[in-house]
Amino acid sequence: MYLRAIAFLHRKGRQYVSSSDLARQLHLKSPQIRKDFSYFGAFGVKGTGYHVETLIARIRRILKLESRQKAALVGAGKLGKALAEYPGFDVYGFDIAAIYDVSPDKIGKRIGSVKVQDVAGLAGLRDSDIRLAILAVPAHAAQRVADSLVGAGIRGILNLAPCYLAVPKRVKVITIDIAMELGILPYYV
Amino acid sequence: MYLRAIAFLHRKGRQYVSSSDLARQLHLKSPQIRKDFSYFGAFGVKGTGYHVETLIARIRRILKLESRQKAALVGAGKLGKALAEYPGFDVYGFDIAAIYDVSPDKIGKRIGSVKVQDVAGLAGLRDSDIRLAILAVPAHAAQRVADSLVGAGIRGILNLAPCYLAVPKRVKVITIDIAMELGILPYYV
């Protein structure tokens, strides 16, 4: 979250940022931000703020994002295609290095520069250096694919299907349920 | 969140569910769930659990989801198109009732049964009963569109662009930054 806001300032050529600047932008209180940053190890400059580039490097290291990482995408439907060509992953240093689908119509086609492979071959991920996967398949197929991903040595799954996934503890799952997020809006209006 | 899990049980024909069942499924502790439900007003049956249909009705009422709601979609790019045809919104009772884009290539075309309109006409939303919007435009355009939406009387925005939006307090914004979510996975693996 911080990374996005700070990277934005960095692109605007900003050298230093103060906790209260960030607080305003992120709708947080400034001591909150200082406390968070102090967990990273203190490196702010009193009277000036935090050095933007140092801050970015520090956060990247904590998130283990120093080097570019590869991720696999499973599901080349409309959502999958949109994600495959989404430029936003680049900011965090991610490359979509493999794409899988069940549909024979899609297998063999290219999305960008990546060829769509048969999900049946998911196990082949074990021999690659891909340890993250994005799941953009229908909910009813999600658990099955997740099992294959786990079997293929995947360590983290970003699940776009509206369901919970049962996985071993060593695998981290983050679920984004877009419809659910929309569902909580009426509560506030 | 509860709604998704409970609706799932409902489709499987389950009549009652206990707090510990849900806890297992949602990776929470059972007293947590009982406490949450008790805020809704207690209606569990001791020794049996909660009546699934009553629970769904109760949650829908709290989230103001009793009747179907309309939402506008701004941005008919790849992501926008994927969302427009995403069946998941239906579960929560949402209809995508209007779609907007800037591109002349897209304006006038249909996505599903909805015709894409020019964003310049966003203000026309004021005369409709649409009070929620989904924003699927590039980050650099998001604030501008958000301003138009606010001007058109929109009360809630689901923002898919990786940026913060400045809006009046009466408007609720929920931002989903898919790349950011992927970005926190390496931290855990």
Added chain:
DNA sequence: CCTTGTGAAAAACTTCACAGCC
């Protein structure tokens, strides 16, 4: 025996306040 509902204890998080430094 299985469950809920809830007060009390514990933990986590947030905010405040201010000393110290540029």
Added chain:
DNA sequence: GGCTGTGAAGTTTTTCACAAGG
């Protein structure tokens, strides 16, 4: 004057423990 770093205070959230009911 403007800002960081941090202990202390305050607040919210989570967990525990258990009485009471089907």
